[in-house]
Amino acid sequence: MASPSTRSPPRNRQPRLRFRDERIFYYVALAPTTIVIACVIALPIIYTFALGFFIQNTLVRNWRFVGLSNYSDLLTDADFWLAFWNGVVFTVGSTVVATVFGLVIAILLDCNFRGRGPLRALVIFPYIVPSIVVAFIWKFIFSGRGILNDFLGFIGAQAVSVPWLGDQRFAMMAVILISAWTWFPFAAITLLAAIQNVPDNIYEAAALDGAGPMRRFTYLTLPLLAPAIMVVVLIRAIWAFRNYDMIWLLTEGGPIGATEVLPIMAYKEAFGLFRMGHASAVSVSLMVFVTLLAAVHFRVGARLRKAYDTS
Amino acid sequence: MVQVVFSSVGKEYGGNAVLRDIDFEVPAGCFVALIGPSGCGKSTLLRMIAGLEHIDFGEIYIDGNGVNDLAPKDRDVAMVFQNYALYPHMTVAENMLFTLRMARCSRAESNDRMWEAARILGLEDLLDRYPRHLSGGQRQRVAMGRAIVRNPKVFLFDEPLSNLDAKLRVQMRAEIKRLHQRLGTTMIFVTHDQVEAMTMAERVVILREGRIEQVGSPLELYDRPANVFVAGFIGSPAMNMMSGTFERAGGHYHFVPESGDPISIPPGALSGAEDTSSGHKYMLGIRPEHITLPGPEPVSGERKSFGEISAEVVLVEVTGLDTHIVAAAPNGEVTVLIRGRSAVAAGDRLLFRLDFPLAHVFDAETGQRVD
Numbered sequence: 043m044a045s046p047s048t049r050s051p052p053r054n055r056q057p058r059l060r061f062r063d064e065r066i067f068y069y070v071a072l073a074p075t076t077i078v079i080a081c082v083i084a085l086p087i088i089y090t091f092a093l094g095f096f097i098q099n100t101l102v103r104n105w106r107f108v109g110l111s112n113y114s115d116l117l118t119d120a121d122f123w124l125a126f127w128n129g130v131v132f133t134v135g136s137t138v139v140a141t142v143f144g145l146v147i148a149i150l151l152d153c154n155f156r157g158r159g160p161l162r163a164l165v166i167f168p169y170i171v172p173s174i175v176v177a178f179i180w181k182f183i184f185s186g187r188g189i190l191n192d193f194l195g196f197i198g199a200q201a202v203s204v205p206w207l208g209d210q211r212f213a214m215m216a217v218i219l220i221s222a223w224t225w226f227p228f229a230a231i232t233l234l235a236a237i238q239n240v241p242d243n244i245y246e247a248a249a250l251d252g253a254g255p256m257r258r259f260t261y262l263t264l265p266l267l268a269p270a271i272m273v274v275v276l277i278r279a280i281w282a283f284r285n286y287d288m289i290w291l292l293t294e295g296g297p298i299g300a301t302e303v304l305p306i307m308a309y310k311e312a313f314g315l316f317r318m319g320h321a322s323a324v325s326v327s328l329m330v331f332v333t334l335l336a337a338v339h340f341r342v343g344a345r346l347r348k349a350y351d352t353s
Numbered sequence: 354m355v356q357v358v359f360s361s362v363g364k365e366y367g368g369n370a371v372l373r374d375i376d377f378e379v380p381a382g383c384f385v386a387l388i389g390p391s392g393c394g395k396s397t398l399l400r401m402i403a404g405l406e407h408i409d410f411g412e413i414y415i416d417g418n419g420v421n422d423l424a425p426k427d428r429d430v431a432m433v434f435q436n437y438a439l440y441p442h443m444t445v446a447e448n449m450l451f452t453l454r455m456a457r458c459s460r461a462e463s464n465d466r467m468w469e470a471a472r473i474l475g476l477e478d479l480l481d482r483y484p485r486h487l488s489g490g491q492r493q494r495v496a497m498g499r500a501i502v503r504n505p506k507v508f509l510f511d512e513p514l515s516n517l518d519a520k521l522r523v524q525m526r527a528e529i530k531r532l533h534q535r536l537g538t539t540m541i542f543v544t545h546d547q548v549e550a551m552t553m554a555e556r557v558v559i560l561r562e563g564r565i566e567q568v569g570s571p572l573e574l575y576d577r578p579a580n581v582f583v584a585g586f587i588g589s590p591a592m593n594m595m596s597g598t599f600e601r602a603g604g605h606y607h608f609v610p611e612s613g614d615p616i617s618i619p620p621g622a623l624s625g626a627e628d629t630s631s632g633h634k635y636m637l638g639i640r641p642e643h644i645t646l647p648g649p650e651p652v653s654g655e656r657k658s659f660g661e662i663s664a665e666v667v668l669v670e671v672t673g674l675d676t677h678i679v680a681a682a683p684n685g686e687v688t689v690l691i692r693g694r695s696a697v698a699a700g701d702r703l704l705f706r707l708d709f710p711l712a713h714v715f716d717a718e719t720g721q722r723v724d
């Protein structure tokens with residue numbers, strides 16, 4: 043690496059900083075950033091962790107150490123498990139819907155047709171609309187007297203008209219669909235990039251090898267897209283499991299807890315019931331789950347990228 | 354063995370004709386090279402045979418059947434792509450088995466055929482590898498293996514050697530040629546490298562700007578190029594060309610270049626088709642190896658013999674096997690190819706003798722050969 047001239051500096055030069063000195067310099071240079079990060083990220087996390095071992099009520103302001111009892115309370119709390127389960131349903135549901143829909147859109151956008159350019163730009167739209175606007179639009183569509191029910195009435199299906207977001211049976215489904223709608227563009231754009239990364243020649247070779255469009259899809263497109271699909275699914279799952287704003291804006295976790303997920307439970311514990319200890323325990327459990335997902339993401343992602351390296 | 358026939362085939366992209374009036378026949382079992390400069394439509398024509406491009410005009414027949422409306426998979430042709438186009442997520446064995454699997458070939462027979470192909474191409478030890486773990490030459494072989502397991506009617510190659518280094522290219526050239534001799538299948542090979550075309554093919558089709566310039570055996574193209582383009586395209590170093598007129602004076606013919614002294618032509622060297630009276634313009638072509646060096650330039654005023662011009666050597670290139678001498682004559686540069694070594698050096702003024710019976714005459718206007 044080092045050329046001869048850097049290895050043997052001229053003798054009359056000042057002695058260079060020695061390794062140890064350089065290291066001190068690095069620490070000094072990094073300190074401001076480290077301190078800022080510690081204050082805004084590490085401290086709150088540590089504080090939350092610590093709070094989980096106490097009972098603390100915002101109104102009373104005294105801390106009482108209770109050890110792991112907040113956590114053991116959670117394990118026996120049906121609401122906690124319901125929120126956990128709701129989170130799983132929401133995560134799996136919206137991830138599957140968004141990814142499948144995104145994949146279909148990506149494949150369509152890869153086809154040659156007039157107006158493909160503008161359409162590609164348009165697909166981004168749901169992704170860039172702020173959640174508050176999305177929630178507003180869809181509440182309007184899904185409300186009891188909303189467009190969807192107007193449409194159902196129009197085609198003569200008044201019988202199934204319900205306030206979709208306010209009905210225990212349909213609220214989760216509606217929330218999943220809306221959330222998938224805001225998120226499918228990410229899947230579509232990512233997968234479109236992956237599709238376009240596959241050389242056309244491979245498909246032509248397969249066509250000559252006797253594979254029709256369906257078999258080209260199952261034998262080439264899907265396996266070649268597997269790494270990208272995996273990444274999309276995991277990023278989406280992590281995002282969905284800790285998602286708070288969209289569900290809160292749409293249903294606030296209701297009706298009757300039908301869409302209450304862990305972040306919403308934590309919020310309600312903290313700012314509705316002022317049970318900071320419980321809220322912290324919920325948050326910490328949430329963090330554990332999400333960290334597990336992230337670990338899977340990095341493991342699987344790295345392995346897939348290696349296995350399907352197309353270069 | 355199967356014949357491929359092109360009948361007035363044409364292709365357009367957005368109103369631009371990229372192929373026009375392609376008419377020729379690939380005899381059954383023949384190894385044909387399609388050659389021409391980059392962008393002349395070679396790949397397009399090959400892809401039209403494969404069914405990867407629509408045939409806008411005319412008709413292509415494979416084995417006597419029109420294939421214009423057949424899907425690629427129904428044409429029973431195999432293609433080796435320039436970048437090999439291997440399936441990156443399949444092993445070498447899976448790459449070769451894919452087509453048999455698509456054809457719902459039985460497992461036992463598939464394996465037999467795959468092993469046979471692997472044996473022919475020396476791939477036995479690589480069957481479990483993925484394409485990304487193979488060298489360029491090995492990928493090339495797998496691409497060929499994928500083509501031969503199917504036992505197709507026609508093999509198509511699109512510049513398959515252009516991504517290989519020089520040494521490997523020579524080796525694969527021989528290997529493909531052997532493969533052809535062994536299988537006897539009709540092969541159509543696209544290249545922009547005239548050496549590849551000349552050494553491998555039984556017939557060569559020269560394309561330029563979407564048109565066929567000449568079809569013939571390698572030696573026909575070399576010995577009797579149909580026009581100035583073919584004459585310049587085939588052969589390295591390229592054929593020398595000078596334009597001028599033929600005149601008769603002093604009992605024999607002369608070629609009078611646009612500048613410089615007339616070159617006297619030995620009796621009987623012209624075909625007689627040349628117009629020697631009206632000053633019609635011709636291109637005189639002579640291959641570098643058809644010029645000899647009879648000796649130093651004669652003192653001024655001395656008469657030159659038939660076919661002689663004097664020129665000053667500007668460049669001497671040695672390849673080890675032979676020597677290329679580039680000289681500046683009044684009517685342009687002349688390249689001479691000498692077998693073996695030469696004592697000639699830059700700056701020498703020498704006589705150059707054109708071996709006239711071997712010269713080529715082309716009409717300067719149409720570029721066509723005059724015989």
Ligand SMILES: Nc1ncnc2c1ncn2[C@@H]1O[C@H](COP(=O)(O)OP(=O)(O)O)[C@@H](O)[C@H]1O
Nearest residue numbers: 366367371389390391392393394395396397398
């Ligand atoms: N898909 C396409 N759209 C428009 N023009 C094309 C397309 N494919 C090829 N061409 C044009 O057709 C001509 C022939 O291309 P090609 O067959 O690839 O040439 P070659 O293989 O001889 O280098 C080129 O001028 C190229 O620009």
Ligand SMILES: [Mg+2]
Nearest residue numbers: 395396397512
């Ligand atoms: Mg090409």
